[in-house]
Structures are given as C-alpha cells and as structure tokens.
Amino acid sequence: MAVWLDIAGSFLISVMLLFTVMRTNADIAESANMAVLDLMVQRSAGSMATILGEDLRKAGIGAPAGDPGIVHADDEFVVFWADRDSTAAPDTLIGYYVGNELGPNSEGPFLYRDILNAAPTNPHDPSDWNDPAVVGAGLIHFQFLYINAAGDTLATPLSSADLAVAREIRAEYRVVSEVIADTTYARSLSSIQVAPMNLRF
DSSP: OHHHHHHHHHHHHHHHHHHHHHHHHHHHHHHHHHHHHHHHHHHHHHHHHHHHHHHHHTBTTTOOTTOOSEEEEOSSEEEEEEOTTSSSSOOEEEEEEETTTSSSOTTOOOEEEEEESSOOSOTTSGGGSOOOEEEEOSEEEEEEEEEOTTSOBOOSSOOHHHHHHOOEEEEEEEEEOSSOBTTBOOEEEEEEEEOOGGGOO
16 A cells, blocks of 8 residues: 555656646747747847937938928828938938827828928828838837927927928837737837937027
C-alpha cells in the first residue's frame, strides 16, 4: 500500500511540475509577444515624429508676401508652405490630417500627409485633398497645438490673425499596436514640438 501511495504522490508532483513548466513557457511567450509589440509601437511613433519633424521644421520658408507660413490650422489638420527642395522658395503646400473623419478609410484613424497643388478651400472635405499617403496608423489620439511667441496655446481653428502669430506647432499623439496580445494592446504616448525658424519673425 505504501508503494502505491509513493507512486501516486510522485505522479501528482510530476503533473504539478509539468503544469508549472507549461505555465512558465506561456508567460515567457506572452512577455516576448508584448516586447515585440512594444517595439513595433515605439518604432511607429518614432517614425511619425521623424516625418512630422522634418516637414514642420520647413514650415513657412519663403511663404508668398502677405501670406502667413501656415495656411489652415485646426487640432486635426494643418496646411503650410514649405521649401521641400531646399531652394529657399515656397514650392510646396504640405498638409496633414487625421483620417478618422477626413480620410477614405472609415476604420481609421490614420495620419495622412499630402502634397497639395493649392490650399484647400475646405480642409474638412476629402475631395479638397490631392493624393494623401498614410504616415501613421494605430492612432487613438492625435492633436495639433499652436503656440504664439508668448507661449500661449492658440484656440483652434486658428483665425487669420492667429495664423500670423503662430510660432510653434506641437503634435501630441498616442499609438497602439494593431495586433492584440492576450487582450492587451501595446501603447506609446509621444509628442513633438517644433519652432520653425521661418515662423519666428
């Protein structure tokens, strides 16, 4: 009888040990998945910051006389003159907008970038945009903020008077992974604030 009890006890301990090992493997796999998703989200947020920063630093370069460097500005879109080919002339209108309201993909939200032939008369109308390209996905929050020389945040949408006094543009956004891991999305909170030289004067 004692032998059978020893065998049963050994079997129970072996089963418990097996379940512990399996659970540990599952935890390691889950942690690895989350680490990969975190890295993907951070890269996505960093990529958006790089693209936005490059464009926003060029805002207002060589804007036509009497025309502020920023043409349209709201919390979810901005259109500005820029010198895309570094010739010190305003050769391009660049626009950004959040696609959950404006874009063709109703599932959004996405951040779109567009090179425009002319300033849109109604930036809220998708037909006024030229050929937008997605530069950011997985957004759960995106907002442009505009700051004057005194450091005050201007109310959006910017009026004609405010367009002329905006000196800095700030983009705040949160990005989540497009893939879920064990009921959890990886998240990243980012912001970029740029004070374009040509908007300072």
